[in-house]
Amino acid sequence: MDKFVKLTSSAIPLPIENVDTDQIIPARFLKATNRDGFGENLFRDWRFQKDGTINKEFTLNNTTYSGSILVAGDNFGCGSSREHAAWAIHDYGFKVVVSSFFADIFKGNSLNNGLLPVQVSPEFLKELFTEIDKNPATQISIDLEAQSITIQSTGSEATFEINDYKKMCLINGYDDIDFLISNKSEIEAFEKSRV
Amino acid sequence: MKKTLFDKVWDAHVVKEVENGPQVLYIDKHLIHEVTSPQAFNELEQRGISIFRPNQIVATADHNTPTIDQHLPVKDLLSRNQLAQLTENCDKNNITLYGLGHKYNGIVHVMAPELGFTQPGMTMVCGDSHTSTHGAFGSIAFGIGTSQVAQVFASQCLLLQKPKSLRVNVNGQLKPGVLPKDVILYVIAKLGTNAGTGYFCEYAGNVFEEMSMEGRMTVCNMSIEMGARGGMIAPDETTFEYVKGREFAPKGDLFDKKVAYWKTLPTDEGAVFDKEYHFDASDIEPMITYGTNPGMGIKVTEKIPTEHNASFEKSLAYMNFEKGQSLIDQQINYVFIGSCTNSRIEDFRVAAHYIKGKKKADNVTAWFVPGSQQVASQIIDEGLNEVFENAGFKLRQPGCSACLAMNDDKIPEGEYCVSTSNRNFEGRQGQGARTILASPLVAAATAIEGKIVDITKQLN
Numbered sequence: 001m002d003k004f005v006k007l008t009s010s011a012i013p014l015p016i017e018n019v020d021t022d023q024i025i026p027a028r029f030l031k032a033t034n035r036d037g038f039g040e041n042l043f044r045d046w047r048f049q050k051d052g053t054i055n056k057e058f059t060l061n062n063t064t065y066s067g068s069i070l071v072a073g074d075n076f077g078c079g080s081s082r083e084h085a086a087w088a089i090h091d092y093g094f095k096v097v098v099s100s101f102f103a104d105i106f107k108g109n110s111l112n113n114g115l116l117p118v119q120v121s122p123e124f125l126k127e128l129f130t131e132i133d134k135n136p137a138t139q140i141s142i143d144l145e146a147q148s149i150t151i152q153s154t155g156s157e158a159t160f161e162i163n164d165y166k167k168m169c170l171i172n173g174y175d176d177i178d179f180l181i182s183n184k185s186e187i188e189a190f191e192k193s194r195v
Numbered sequence: 196m197k198k199t200l201f202d203k204v205w206d207a208h209v210v211k212e213v214e215n216g217p218q219v220l221y222i223d224k225h226l227i228h229e230v231t232s233p234q235a236f237n238e239l240e241q242r243g244i245s246i247f248r249p250n251q252i253v254a255t256a257d258h259n260t261p262t263i264d265q266h267l268p269v270k271d272l273l274s275r276n277q278l279a280q281l282t283e284n285c286d287k288n289n290i291t292l293y294g295l296g297h298k299y300n301g302i303v304h305v306m307a308p309e310l311g312f313t314q315p316g317m318t319m320v321c322g323d324s325h326t327s328t329h330g331a332f333g334s335i336a337f338g339i340g341t342s343q344v345a346q347v348f349a350s351q352c353l354l355l356q357k358p359k360s361l362r363v364n365v366n367g368q369l370k371p372g373v374l375p376k377d378v379i380l381y382v383i384a385k386l387g388t389n390a391g392t393g394y395f396c397e398y399a400g401n402v403f404e405e406m407s408m409e410g411r412m413t414v415c416n417m418s419i420e421m422g423a424r425g426g427m428i429a430p431d432e433t434t435f436e437y438v439k440g441r442e443f444a445p446k447g448d449l450f451d452k453k454v455a456y457w458k459t460l461p462t463d464e465g466a467v468f469d470k471e472y473h474f475d476a477s478d479i480e481p482m483i484t485y486g487t488n489p490g491m492g493i494k495v496t497e498k499i500p501t502e503h504n505a506s507f508e509k510s511l512a513y514m515n516f517e518k519g520q521s522l523i524d525q526q527i528n529y530v531f532i533g534s535c536t537n538s539r540i541e542d543f544r545v546a547a548h549y550i551k552g553k554k555k556a557d558n559v560t561a562w563f564v565p566g567s568q569q570v571a572s573q574i575i576d577e578g579l580n581e582v583f584e585n586a587g588f589k590l591r592q593p594g595c596s597a598c599l600a601m602n603d604d605k606i607p608e609g610e611y612c613v614s615t616s617n618r619n620f621e622g623r624q625g626q627g628a629r630t631i632l633a634s635p636l637v638a639a640a641t642a643i644e645g646k647i648v649d650i651t652k653q654l655n
Binding site: 028030034073079081177 | 343
């Protein structure tokens with residue numbers, strides 16, 4: 001898994017609420033048997049017109065915006081458990097998604113793939129959208145160690161929650177499998193205790 | 196210490212606790228299907244890890260599968276490849292697979308309970324968010340991502356933070372024609388799509404106590420649609436009666452011992468939930484959705500509400516509906532009865548009861564898709580298929596079908612579909628398709644009338 005420590009980047013705004021995983025990656029693209037290449041179809045039906053041409057209106061196609069931070073509306077990632085959604089966002093080049101609320105499964109999937117979900121207050125989210133709107137090159141810094149997100153132009157800062165274990169995993173690039181396997185004898189003992 | 200049903204099952208499965216971190220939770224049963232498992236098998240293979248407890252895994256093929264001509268090779272190359280991968284992975288790792296055509300094949304959340312694989316007090320996972328369905332038995336069941344599928348393969352455990360607790364109480368008398376689907380659509384419309392995020396939900400009250408297991412599964416199935424990772428209903432005589440005698444259910448003395456344990460599981464009187472809601476059953480009516488998330492639901496007789504925000508307006512624009520509009524008499528050309536929410540025998544009984552002696556509307560294309568081979572056989576055995584055929588409907592073969600547009604059962608662009616499935620997201624049933632969620636009764640009535648009607652008028 002990719003490590004995550006700090007990042008400073010401009011951001012791409014997606015001020016839509018309840019973005020579900022069917023929008024992030026439609027089901028018809030879930031037929032692959034490996035994890036690669038999902039970025040190509042990220043937000044497929046919003047990025048492209050029905051005739052297959054590019055939808056210039058959509059934020060990812062708007063050349064004003066760039067960067068490896070996606071700033072999205074409330075309740076991001078709701079719906080299906082497909083981890084392909086986190087893979088697609090990560091594969092496209094995002095390292096961080098900021099929202100005022102994340103769906104549970106999406107949040108967990110992101111953390112398992114080195115994609116950092118940063119949950120901020122609705123007020124701070126609004127401030128982010130406003131600043132990005134004013135100046136699309138606005139630099140935003142995320143410091144995982146300090147659990148902070150800062151808008152460089154205004155100095156406005158917020159903190160975010162993450163559990164200590166997951167933070168340690170991201171900083172070091174560890175995943176849960178190694179940890180679980182290292183507990184095998186305890187798991188076996190647990191199994192015996194239940195019979 | 197008073198405990199909830201959820202606490203009791205959760206606490207009985209904690210292997211250990213990481214300091215200031217998550218808990219290691221033991222998983223009793225792991226269900227897998229073709230879409231979310233291949234990358235997990237690859238992961239283990241690449242790391243040289245073997246599957247820890249293959250006999251606690253059951254596999255089925257459902258998401259990608261065609262619902263006609265299942266005896267022929269699957270036409271879509273990518274789907275065929277994914278299905279072949281599942282077969283190969285299961286063979287290699289000694290995992291039981293009920294593949295296409297097998298008498299136990301079906302949608303994972305229909306076939307597992309049917310086989311008695313799902314039992315009260317268990318922990319169950321599947322790489323599918325509607326795993327919450329199995330909570331109907333008083334088990335902790337929830338959807339996981341593919342990385343977690345790999346974790347369970349490797350260790351039969353997951354690292355999790357214990358979620359908060361939520362209880363939804365519905366008491367009183369349901370009106371005629373109000374089905375379990377209406378109850379859950381009503382609750383989600385009231386609470387919104389993220390009220391349950393971070394919580395595990397228990398459904399309580401006489402309405403759920405009086406429901407069949409099929410109805411309870413419909414309710415728990417849609418817990419994720421209000422954000423809750425899972426939903427549960429206390430096991431009782433209805434549950435025990437359903438489980439008894441099924442293929443993988445405990446038998447004889449063991450069954451009696453299990454029942455004695457299962458009886459200890461219901462929430463203790465006086466246990467405290469982090470959040471609790473109460474609803475009056477008599478306020479619920481047949482429901483439909485008008486927008487692009489399951490929280491955008493109204494009683495079939497109500498008008499679309501007026502809200503002023505960009506997301507709401509974007510949603511109505513996609514549906515081509517107006518604020519304040521009634522959906523009664525809205526022409527509908529597609530009807531889907533199926534999915535892990537409503538494809539069990541009871542759902543087809545409801546549809547057949549309504550349809551008997553009537554004819555399908557000419558403008559309607561209807562897909563009736565049983566959730567499993569066993570449901571399909573039962574539909575035939577009970578003579579329901581004859582009712583459907585006489586009315587001009589044709590039964591298809593089991594699978595997820597038009598719920599998520601992964602196979603050929605797609606709703607064309609711009610068309611409305613009254614659907615018994617669980618999600619009305621943009622493009623969920625096909626690019627540009629417009630989904631209206633409803634109960635099997637409302638769906639059956641739409642298929643007969645060719646438009647949305649006030650079903651309550653026909654019932655009173």
